[in-house]
Amino acid sequence: MSHRIRPAARLCLPIVLAVSSLCASAQEAPVAATSPAPAAAVPLYPLIAERSKAIEQKVIDWRRDIHQHPELGNQEKRTAALVAAHLKALGYEVREGVAVTGVVATLRGARPGPVVALRADMDALPVKEQVDVPFASKARAQWGFANVDVMHACGHDGHVAILMGVAEVLASMKAQLPGTVKLIFQPAEEKLPNAEIGGARRMLAEGAFDAPVPDAVFGLHLVSALNTGQIGYKPGPITASSDTFKVSVKGSQTHGSQPWSGVDPIVLGSQIVLGFQTIASRQVNVTKEPSVLSVGTFNAGTRYNIIPDAVEMSGTLRTYDNEMRQFIIKRMGETASHIAQSGGGTAEVRFEADGYAPTVNDAALTAKMVPSLQRVPGAQPIVIPKGTGGEDFSFFAQKAPGLFVMIGATPVGRDASKAEPNHSPRFFVDEASLLVGVRTLSQLTVDYMAGAQR
Structure with a gap:
């Protein structure tokens, strides 16, 4: 920690x-x-x-x-x-x-x-x-x-x-x-x-x-x-293990008063954060080893009444089993991509190459x-x-x-x-x-x- x-x-x-x-x-x-x-x-x-x-x-x-x-x-x-x-x-x-x-x-x-x-x-x-x-x-x-x-x-x-x-x-x-x-x-x-x-x-x-x-x-x-x-x-x-990840969520910028005219990456990003938590709580065998998946930064927007084009997030993944580590990494990419697609956007999860086992x-x-x-x-x-x-x-x-x-x-x-x-x-x-x-x-x-x- x-x-x-x-x-x-x-x-x-x-x-x-x-x-x-x-x-x-x-x-x-x-x-x-x-x-x-x-x-x-x-x-x-x-x-x-x-x-x-x-x-x-x-x-x-x-x-x-x-x-x-x-x-x-x-x-x-x-x-x-x-x-x-x-x-x-x-x-x-x-x-x-x-x-x-x-x-x-x-x-x-x-x-x-x-x-x-x-x-x-x-x-x-x-x-x-x-x-x-x-x-x-x-x-x-x-x-x-x-x-x-x-x-x-x-x-x-x-x-x-x-x-x-x-x-x-x-x-x-x-x-x-x-x-x-x-x-x-x-x-x-x-x-x-x-x-x-x-x-x-x-x-x-x-x-x-x-x-x-x-x-x-x-x-x-x-x-x-x-x-x-x-x-x-x-x-x-x-x-x-200690892994750093970054998530890029792409939407379509529009006026905050008419979100239907664009794609809101803030909503998609928020859903991705919550979706990540279900990987650790619902998709891995918690009786084998614990895991920690935390989003530490969430950056988006410049003005209160503008829905921005993009969201950038970063965080850390901690695991004790390499097989579980690779499974969570895979599911994070799939979860982010599918949630973003469901709202008309796109998302990419990138893990830094310097992670520790x-x-x-x-x-x-x-x-x-x-x-x-x-x-x-x-x-x-x-x-x-x-x-x-x-x-x-x-x-x-x-x-x-x-x-x-x-x-x-x-x-x-x-x-x-x-x-x-x-x-x-x-x-x-x-x-x-x-x-x-x-x-x-x-x-x-x-x-x-x-x-x-x-």
Whole structure:
């Protein structure tokens, strides 16, 4: 769902969770791990705990630096340079400039084993910061045709810092790793102006998952809807697809006092809006997965007594099932066209090419890795409901079994249900959550690699 704070926020793709339903529906995971720890991984657990704690302040410093210097999608040159320099110093094989500013790095363990991909997104949002911290952003940048304020209002600064920390932890145990780590530092998760294709899809098109090909991919997202220490997860869909559509309705202009002399596109457009709602409520199996179809803009006319020639509308479609997504898209085109024809007009529905698929956690992988989440020091894994925000991690998870988790970022003792949501100019990250993130990705990586050695 979108919390539109200011007009520029319409350009963004939120990963906002439904706070009230999340807090009401979250379930604590069983305290005891459901399967024994992989024997080859157990000696590495103290190293994960100790080495992640030892670099905690470095991770915090990286996050503050990136936060103070945010960059929009495909403009993350400073961030990417910081990441690449760090990874090269650690001995990773580093490829830069993937999908404009993306960084792909590979660490080959001393022993053979599976390939694990870890992803962090790097871009900020066109939002003016309202958080009173010494490292608050004062940055501005060009976004489309506008010069905008820029802020890390969705936690991507934390994601980059976390993965930089994970890179250091895993590099320090390279001699004990039974497998290969592939790090994906991705630009443009929040989409680009003018429906340009970027981010995960462009990274994949430019070989981010090639040679070596990942056997699994893990990702995380900082969210204010959970408290620090909580790790939210669920098998199956965890975030929705995100599609932008536009509708053009053509009529015939005439005087408002004699509508019979023309074709009123405002009436036709209004009927189309209502017709769209019957697709979600009457034409798809609501017991399978929910869907959201919302018209957000409706523009027509210039004067009170003139029936205009045309109506332009736009909106968003959110689904959790690709088959349902394609069915709704098809029915929207048919519904709009037939309603318009019934009144003597025409209508066309156009979907932007930059839409995101739903992020679906692989059920078998999730079940396998829940015990690993339970082993993260100082953390509490909980089952959460799916959210209506979108994430292009979905495309990585289509290429390899994926697990995407939510890391709580609201300080313990504060009511997370009342915290400012992601994409708010007042979005706040408890920096203690960064250590949880480092340990989570490190634990998942080590356990997955060692588990394949059974």
